[in-house]
Amino acid sequence: MEIGLTHYLVLSTILFAIGLVGVMRRKNLLLLFFATEILLNAVNVAFAAISHYYGDMTGQMFAFFVIAIAASEVAVGLGLLIVWYKRHGSIDLDALATMKG
Amino acid sequence: METYLYIALFAPLVGSLFSALFTATPKKLFTGIVGSLLIFTSLVSSTILLMYILKGGEPVHVTMMTWMATGDLYIPFGFVVDQISVTMMMVVTLVSTVVHIYSIGYMDHDKGFNRFFAWLSAFVFSMMILVMSDNYAGLFIGWEGVGLCSWGLIGFWYHKESATWAASEAFIMNRIADLGMLIGLFLVYWNTGTLQYDGAFAAFHTLDISTLTWIGIFLFIGAMGKSAQFPLHTWLADAMEGPTPVSALIHAATMVTAGVYLVIRSHELYSLIPHVGLFIASLGAFVALFAASMALVNRDMKRIIAYSTLSQLGYMFVAAGLGAYWVALFHLMAHAFFKAALFLGAGNVMHAMDDELDPFKMGGLRKKMKWTWIMMGLASLALSGIFPFAGFFSKDAILEAAFVGNHTALHVMEHHYIIYAVLLFTAGLTAFYSFRLVALIFHGEERFKLFGFHPHEAAKIMLLAIAPLVILAIIAGAFQTTFFEMVQEALNAVEYHVHSQIVVWIMTIGTQVFAISMIIFAYVKYNNSRVSVPDGTSRLENSFIYKLLFNQYYIPHFYAEYIVKPYREISEIFWTKVDLKIVDATVDGIAGIIYGTGEKTRQMQSGNLSTMLTWMVAGLVGLLSLAVVFGLTARYSDEILLFLSALGV
Numbered sequence: 001m002e003i004g005l006t007h008y009l010v011l012s013t014i015l016f017a018i019g020l021v022g023v024m025r026r027k028n029l030l031l032l033f034f035a036t037e038i039l040l041n042a043v044n045v046a047f048a049a050i051s052h053y054y055g056d057m058t059g060q061m062f063a064f065f066v067i068a069i070a071a072s073e074v075a076v077g078l079g080l081l082i083v084w085y086k087r088h089g090s091i092d093l094d095a096l097a098t099m100k101g
Numbered sequence: 102m103e104t105y106l107y108i109a110l111f112a113p114l115v116g117s118l119f120s121a122l123f124t125a126t127p128k129k130l131f132t133g134i135v136g137s138l139l140i141f142t143s144l145v146s147s148t149i150l151l152m153y154i155l156k157g158g159e160p161v162h163v164t165m166m167t168w169m170a171t172g173d174l175y176i177p178f179g180f181v182v183d184q185i186s187v188t189m190m191m192v193v194t195l196v197s198t199v200v201h202i203y204s205i206g207y208m209d210h211d212k213g214f215n216r217f218f219a220w221l222s223a224f225v226f227s228m229m230i231l232v233m234s235d236n237y238a239g240l241f242i243g244w245e246g247v248g249l250c251s252w253g254l255i256g257f258w259y260h261k262e263s264a265t266w267a268a269s270e271a272f273i274m275n276r277i278a279d280l281g282m283l284i285g286l287f288l289v290y291w292n293t294g295t296l297q298y299d300g301a302f303a304a305f306h307t308l309d310i311s312t313l314t315w316i317g318i319f320l321f322i323g324a325m326g327k328s329a330q331f332p333l334h335t336w337l338a339d340a341m342e343g344p345t346p347v348s349a350l351i352h353a354a355t356m357v358t359a360g361v362y363l364v365i366r367s368h369e370l371y372s373l374i375p376h377v378g379l380f381i382a383s384l385g386a387f388v389a390l391f392a393a394s395m396a397l398v399n400r401d402m403k404r405i406i407a408y409s410t411l412s413q414l415g416y417m418f419v420a421a422g423l424g425a426y427w428v429a430l431f432h433l434m435a436h437a438f439f440k441a442a443l444f445l446g447a448g449n450v451m452h453a454m455d456d457e458l459d460p461f462k463m464g465g466l467r468k469k470m471k472w473t474w475i476m477m478g479l480a481s482l483a484l485s486g487i488f489p490f491a492g493f494f495s496k497d498a499i500l501e502a503a504f505v506g507n508h509t510a511l512h513v514m515e516h517h518y519i520i521y522a523v524l525l526f527t528a529g530l531t532a533f534y535s536f537r538l539v540a541l542i543f544h545g546e547e548r549f550k551l552f553g554f555h556p557h558e559a560a561k562i563m564l565l566a567i568a569p570l571v572i573l574a575i576i577a578g579a580f581q582t583t584f585f586e587m588v589q590e591a592l593n594a595v596e597y598h599v600h601s602q603i604v605v606w607i608m609t610i611g612t613q614v615f616a617i618s619m620i621i622f623a624y625v626k627y628n629n630s631r632v633s634v635p636d637g638t639s640r641l642e643n644s645f646i647y648k649l650l651f652n653q654y655y656i657p658h659f660y661a662e663y664i665v666k667p668y669r670e671i672s673e674i675f676w677t678k679v680d681l682k683i684v685d686a687t688v689d690g691i692a693g694i695i696y697g698t699g700e701k702t703r704q705m706q707s708g709n710l711s712t713m714l715t716w717m718v719a720g721l722v723g724l725l726s727l728a729v730v731f732g733l734t735a736r737y738s739d740e741i742l743l744f745l746s747a748l749g750v
Contacts, residue, residue, distance in 0.1 A: 024715045032710075093711045 008049030015042035029081055029091040033074060040070045102153055102161045106182055109146035109190060110229050112139040113197075117222035120215050128214035130205070136218040137201040140225055144194035147187065154187045155587055162235060169238075176296055181235035184591040188430055188584070189232035189362055192437045193355050196570070197225045200350040203445050203566035206559070207346050207452065217257060217344070224250035228355050232362060237286050237296040240363070244282070244327065247356045248275045254351060255343040267339040274336040278326020285319030292316070302369040310374065317370055317377040320363060328360030328414050331388050335657050337411055341403040345448030348403060353410045353444050354437035361414065364421040365430050368592055371421070378422040379517075382503075385418030386523040391654075393530040397537075398650045400635070401458045402447050405538050409484065410440055412527060416499050419520060425502035427594035431584055432495035439483035439492060439574035445567045446477035450542055452563075453556035454549065460538055461634045462554075465547035469556045472564050474543045476571045481539050483574040485532035485616050494578035497609060500524055504608065525612060532616040536623035544628040551634075 015038055022035025044063040051059025085091050116139035120132040150161065160183035169176040182190070201221060208214050227250055231243025248271075256268030290296055292312055293304035305313060324330070329337035340352050351357070364371060364381065371378050392411035399405045413436045420429035453470055454463060467474040483490035486497065503521040549556060558564075588594055641647055652658065705716055734741065 020718055024711070024718055027711060094709060096710055098708070 005049055005053045008045060012042045012046035012049070015039075015045065018042075027093045029084075029093060029096070032093070033077055033081075037070060037074070040066055102150065102158070102182075103163050105146040105149050106161055106163060106180060106233070107165075109143045109150065109194065110180065110226070110233060112143040112146070113222045113225035113229060115139055117219050117226060120219035120222060123215040124213075124219055126215065128212070132215045132218050133201070133205040133208075136222050137198065137205065140194065140198045140201050140222065143225070143229070144191075144198045147190040147194045150182050151187050151191055154182065154184055155583070160184070164235075173294060174290075176236060176238045178239065179235035179297070180233045180239075181298075182233065184588045185362075185365060185430065186232045188434060188588070190229065192358075192434050193225065193228050193232065195573075196354040196437050196441045197221070197228075197350055199441065199566050199570055200346045200445070203349075203448070203563050204344075204346040206563035206566070207448055208344065209560070211344075213257065217254075220250055220253045220257070221347070221350070224254065224351060224356070228359075231359055235298055237289060237298070237301070240366070241282070241286060244323070244359065245279070247351070247359065248272065248279070248327075251275075251340070251351050251356055254347040255340045257344055257347065258342075261342070264342040267336070267342040271336040271340050274329075274333050275326045278323050278333055281319045281321075281326070282323020285316055285321075285323060288312070288316045288319060298366070305370050305373060313370060313374050314377055317367075317374045320367060320370070321377065321381060324360030324363045325384075326360070327363075328357050328418070329411055330360070330384060330414065330418065331391060332656070334388065334392070334411055335653070335660060338404050338407045338653070339657075341401070341407050345403065345444060345451060348407070349441040349444030349448070352407065353440040357410060357414060358417070358433045358437065361417040361421055361429055361433055364418070365426045365592070368421075368424075368426045372424055372593070375424065378424060380422070382419045382422030382517065382520055385415040385420075385422055386503075386520045386527075387415070388412065389415030389419065389527045390523050390530070391415075393527045393534065395650055395653050396534040397530060398647055400461060400651075402450065402460050402538065402542070403444075403458060405460075405534060406440070406443050406447060409443075409531065409534065410436075412531065413440065413484075415527075416496065416524065419524060420499045420502055423502050423517065423520075425499070425594075426592040427585060427588045428495070428498040428502050430588065430592070431581065432499055434584075435483070435491035435495040435574070435577050438570050438577055439480040439490070442476060442480040442567055442570035442574055443484065445563070445570070446473050446480065449473040449559035449563060449567075450477075450556075452559055454554050457549075457552070457554065459634070460541035461548065461632070462552050463542045463549050463556075464545040464632065465543070466549070466556055467543040468547075470543070470558045473559060474539075476564075476567050477543070478539055479571050480574050481535040484535050485620060486528055486612070487532075487616060487620075488613060489575075489578060491574050491577035493613075494581045496528060497612065498581070500528070500608070500612065501605075525615070528612060529615045529619045532619040533623045536620045537627050540624050540627035541632070544624070545632050546630050548632075548634065 019035050019037075019039035019042055022038060023032065026032050026035055044066055047059040047063040047066070051057060051063070081091060084096075088095065116136040119139075120136050123129050123132050154160070160181055162179070162181045164177045164179040166178050167175070168178050201218070204217065204221065208217050211217065224247060227243050227246025229243070231240055231247060234240045234243060252268045252272040255271055256265045258264045259268075286296065289301050292308055293301045295301055295304070326333045337352060337357065341348055343352070371381075389412045392408045392415060396405045396408035396412065399408065413432070417429045417432050417436070420426070420432060449470065450463070450466065450473060451458065453466070453473075457463070479490070483492040486492040500521060503517045503524055505516070585594060635642055637643075642651075649655070705712070707713070
């Protein structure tokens with residue numbers, strides 16, 4: 001059986017769904033970052049696959065951008081996370097409710 | 102000449118806006134002075150225009166700018182200075198200059214000094230638009246403008262309940278009449294296709310008589326409101342709540358004569374429909390007598406003069422209705438002078454008597470207020486139509502017009518003896534009530550001492566301001582010929598000549614003797630020591646006629662009982678049943694739904710990142726599903742339509 005576009009897209013969808021569930025269910029801020037990474041990389045897989053399918057390099061270029069931005073996002077995010085942990089001693093999402101209206 | 106026209110028109114506006122800048126600040130004397138100077142500028146320009154017209158100059162006609170141009174409708178801001186409007190401009194600017202200067206003295210201690218001048222100058226501007234416009238639309242703007250300013254000035258002392266009530270009454274009465282006027286204007290436009298005077302007048306000749314009758318009636322309804330003719334007259338007497346200079350300018354000399362001006366201006370219409378003219382004349386004669394009778398027994402100085410104004414407006418409408426337009430305009434002018442003088446004199450008396458209005462509480466004031474006495478006496482003589490004062494010439498001309506009848510419209514002699522008799526009788530009543538007032542205020546015992554008043558003569562500026570009016574009230578009659586020659590062409594004027602010379606003499610001397618004997622009667626009755634403040638016990642005061650007249654024929658009572666009260670009750674029902682239960686309930690219901698939804702959904706905003714992310718995902722899924730559904734619908738729309746049509750939708 002040849003691995004085709006469909007397989008990649010199915011893989012991407014499954015990864016995206018796992019990421020979404022992670023985003024919704026996880027209470028640990030660090031794991032939330034992991035879930036975000038899964039989401040982004042699910043999209044990257046789809047980009048690369050579709051790009052290859054059409055023979056257009058734009059999609060793969062875009063995937064690189066996403067990787068770069070994801071890296072910087074994690075850098076900033078982890079920085080903030082550490083500051084938060086130092087201040088409050090916890091990275092539990094339910095404790096993170098200073099925006100409550 | 103156009104420059105003078107614009108100066109005459111806009112100087113009062115500048116004055117008004119200038120004073121309006123200071124309405125929120127304490128009294129500033131210069132607002133009064135600047136206002137008066139600007140009105141005086143307007144007077145000078147009007148005088149120059151009058152000289153130009155008198156020398157036989159062509160009417161000045163300018164179109165300042167287009168106001169409305171849609172389809173066939175074209176209404177410009179156009180102004181015309183012809184023989185008719187220049188007369189009105191002179192009257193308006195002259196009386197308002199005098200009143201402005203007088204007000205500097207009269208309103209001296211008033212907190213609303215600056216506001217007063219803003220309103221007063223705004224009134225003059227509106228009045229100038231009213232008389233100078235070259236089309237009915239412009240006239241209507243001025244018409245509403247003077248109504249607004251009148252409202253603002255009657256209710257000038259807005260902290261007084263009665264003043265605000267009177268202001269609203271005047272405004273509402275005028276709205277009723279203005280509806281008629283608007284219908285008249287619509288009819289003019291509908292039938293002639295224009296609101297310009299010259300275009301409309303030319304087109305009137307081609308219309309059939311019933312259309313013209315309707316136009317004439319509806320325009321006259323507007324005039325009835327503004328000129329306070331029966332049955333819309335009650336507001337004028339109540340309007341006396343305003344400051345006295347306002348009564349002099351607006352409710353005696355200028356605004357209330359706007360109705361007469363409208364009829365005179367539309368004379369080409371009314372000379373085509375003499376039957377409507379006859380109705381106007383009859384109503385005028387009725388109002389002349391009706392108002393004069395109410396003035397006989399009233400115990401409020403300003404109201405007496407207000408009823409006298411009403412009565413004189415009746416005279417003007419008689420002249421205008423009978424086609425003697427120039428006589429109406431002449432009486433309008435003469436009346437403006439002596440009536441404004443009378444009112445301002447009354448203002449002096451009020452100042453002296455701490456705003457006391459009951460002449461029975463005065464008496465013997467002539468020693469304290471010599472100049473006011475002289476001026477009011479002269480003005481009253483003019484009002485009574487005694488030779489050689491202005492009132493003699495103008496009133497005599499009206500009587501002759503009524504006696505001789507109308508040549509111009511019907512080309513037949515038609516004597517109106519009934520109208521003549523009514524007017525003659527009213528002239529006697531006028532003489533009586535005028536001098537009843539003078540005798541009560543200035544002669545007899547000094548009754549004011551009983552009430553602890555300390556009267557004093559008015560300020561010099563106030564006396565000096567009245568003087569020009571008094572002089573004009575004395576000499577204006579001399580201009581009759583000049584005036585006649587000026588307006589002859591514009592108004593198709595004819596002199597009214599009774600054919601027999603002897604009849605003329607009998608009429609004139611008879612009228613004079615009648616009026617003078619009434620004056621003497623008034624003096625005999627009220628210039629003696631037996632006069633005291635009525636306390637409701639004398640035989641006269643308990644007679645039916647006295648009660649009828651004193652209560653103004655119970656007409657205000659009737660209006661209050663049978664129009665205002667039912668209207669109030671209906672409003673109450675609409676308020677509690679319709680407004681609260683239906684309209685408000687609907688609006689509140691909608692608001693309640695939105696508010697409730699918000700109340701329920703605000704729990705989403707828990708501040709918990711996890712919950713919010715969940716909601717975000719839910720939103721994303723929702724939007725994606727929508728996109729998919731719409732995308733599919735768009736792609737398979739043909740099939741869906743086919744399917745639906747198969748189902749028979």
